[in-house]
Amino acid sequence: MQLSSRFPVAVQLLIIIAWTPDKYKVTSEVLALSVNTNPALIRRILGSLKTAGLVSVTAGTGGAKLARAAQAITLLDVYRAVELTSDDMLFGLHATPNSHCPIGKNINQVLQPHLDQARRALEDSLQQVTIQQLVSEFPPFDSGYAVLVSK
Amino acid sequence: MQLSSRFPVAVQLLIIIAWTPDKYKVTSEVLALSVNTNPALIRRILGSLKTAGLVSVTAGTGGAKLARAAQAITLLDVYRAVELTSDDMLFGLHATPNSHCPIGKNINQVLQPHLDQARRALEDSLQQVTIQQLVSEFPPFDSGYAVLVSK
DNA sequence: TATGTTGTTACCAAGTTGGTTACAACTATC
DNA sequence: GATAGTTGTAACCAACTTGGTAACAACATA
Numbered sequence A, B: 001m002q003l004s005s006r007f008p009v010a011v012q013l014l015i016i017i018a019w020t021p022d023k024y025k026v027t028s029e030v031l032a033l034s035v036n037t038n039p040a041l042i043r044r045i046l047g048s049l050k051t052a053g054l055v056s057v058t059a060g061t062g063g064a065k066l067a068r069a070a071q072a073i074t075l076l077d078v079y080r081a082v083e084l085t086s087d088d089m090l091f092g093l094h095a096t097p098n099s100h101c102p103i104g105k106n107i108n109q110v111l112q113p114h115l116d117q118a119r120r121a122l123e124d125s126l127q128q129v130t131i132q133q134l135v136s137e138f139p140p141f142d143s144g145y146a147v148l149v150s151k
Numbered sequence C: 001t002a003t004g005t006t007g008t009t010a011c012c013a014a015g016t017t018g019g020t021t022a023c024a025a026c027t028a029t030c
Numbered sequence D: 001g002a003t004a005g006t007t008g009t010a011a012c013c014a015a016c017t018t019g020g021t022a023a024c025a026a027c028a029t030a
Helices: A006-019 A028-035 A039-051 A075-083 A107-127 A131-135 A143-148 B006-019 B028-035 B039-051 B075-083 B107-127 B131-135 B143-148
Strands: A055-057 A064-066 B055-057 B064-066
Touching: A006 A028, A006 A039, A006 A055, A006 A064, A006 A075, A006 A131, A006 B107, A028 A039, A039 A055, A039 A075, A075 A107, A107 B006, A107 B107, A107 B131, A131 B107, B006 B028, B006 B039, B006 B055, B006 B064, B006 B075, B006 B131, B028 B039, B039 B055, B039 B075, B075 B107
Parallel strands: none
Antiparallel strands: A055 A064, B055 B064
16 A cells, blocks of 8 residues: 655655745746646645645745745655645554454554554654755756746 | 555454464454454455465364464564555655656655655554564453354 | 636546455365 | 365455546736
């Protein structure tokens, strides 16, 4: 089983936004080109990032900016923004174990703390990496790339 | 997004098998009662556990036993047995980023190590917990429970 | 007003999941 | 050998999620 690809895509969006100089306009069209999908899908993900307070998108005229510094956005922030639909559960427990069985009766209570711990380990790791860090792994923006975006 | 409930169910199965004295026969019927589902689903999961070498099921006469000691089975073993369908990927990368974009071209290579690290953190945590440990959190098997299983 | 962009809705095909039925194959016992 | 109980597996289903797509109103700038 696999988590959705929304998370990696969201990271890519943030990297591009952070990587592009402020004077250029990063539209969902441009982002869609890089991810190789269509703008509506980008806007959908961008919506989650906006709700989470990671980016600000100016409606109408277009263009996305980071809502806070790239070194203040971790992979965990992104993960939470786009993947956490319901609550904090990474592993879904079986809904209704048999309450008459001595094991089934308490299985969820016994299991939960350990699953929480595993989830926390995952999140701690994601928290160690910032968007700034990832951006620094790419070549700097070059004016030649300006064809990809609009002023 | 959420991982399937197969994993927690598989853990529950192993706990019951480990918890039940050897002289009792733990059939998929009994396990289904505890999980509150039907035997076929149990056999499906039990099949994965068998393939992974965690349990041995005697076909025909019925009954599941642990294939190795309960303290030698970790949650990671179970996780891998039932959740890893394809390869080691927890996060699915976007299949085809645009190779003409300086970001899209390398995004997967840059992201992969960090996602791997996060996955490893998750797995390390799961590896700390054994089935034996979980069994010890339940009351011991009582002859009164024998109605749940058959000799 | 005209243009370009966003936000959102609606819909679709594909894949996954848990659930269920059915049945052949198997093993022990009578 | 026949019987009974069980496993292994296939087939199918409804519900859900996902990525993809089209469409269009709302918006902001020129």
